[in-house]
Amino acid sequence: MTTADIWAALESVKDPEIPVLSVVDMGIVTAISHQEGGDAATVTMTPTFVGCPAIDMMKKDIYNAVKSLGFASVEVVVDMDTVWSSDRMTPDAKARLEKFGIAPPPTADGELTAEMLDRVRCPHCGSTDTTLRSAFGSTLCRAIRFCFSCKQGFEQFKPL
Ligand SMILES: [Zn+2]
Structure with a gap:
């Protein structure tokens, strides 16, 4: 197992509220620590919005995804010091x-x-x-807007 394997596995962990984006696309995973050849891995994640209830779920999904690679010991650390910003999302993630x-x-x-x-x-x-x-939209992370042009409402992921 390599660090690249771990990143690849995390691509399959989707944000529970935005199924088209993974925790990697979102910039939620900030670091992976793994000694080549070892059977332990540590994943560091930063919570997106304090008001978003998805942190525990994502933490569990991240744990399971890495564990399924065959690691004996997996630790998921929630880094409360790193402030998540919507700028951490990749341009491709924003397009999706x-x-x-x-x-x-x-x-x-x-x-x-x-x-x-x-x-x-x-x-x-x-x-x-x-x-x-x-x-506030369906979650605290989103706002509801209205379009005058097509007369439809839509949600916006709030900048942070
Ligand atoms: Zn419109």
């Missing part, structure tokens, strides 16, 4: 999120401006003529 029907968080190069926060593109029709309807 939009295809899934959820507007991805804007990519911030430094400070998020109010204008960036308000120019959210509708995942249905691509229009940026949208407005915030509710700060």
Whole structure:
């Protein structure tokens, strides 16, 4: 087993709320520690949103995925010191999120401006003529927006 095997196994662990994205795409897994040839592995993850209830579930899924590679000992460490940011998501992950029907968080190069926060593109029709309807969607991580162009509501993954 190599570290690459572990990363590959973690690609199969999906975010429970966003089945098109893995914990690797999300930037949730921050480190893997494994001695080549050894039978122990440690995976470090950072929780995304404090309000998201999925941490325990992801932790268990990560554990099971690595364990299934044949490691005798697997430890999943939740790193509360590393602050997760939506910038940790890969551009490819953001594109897949939009295809899934959820507007991805804007990519911030430094400070998020109010204008960036308000120019959210509708995942249905691509229009940026949208407005915030509710700060909280089906989970705390999401906001509900409405598109004036196609008259549909959609969820946005909040930038953080
Ligand atoms: Zn639209």
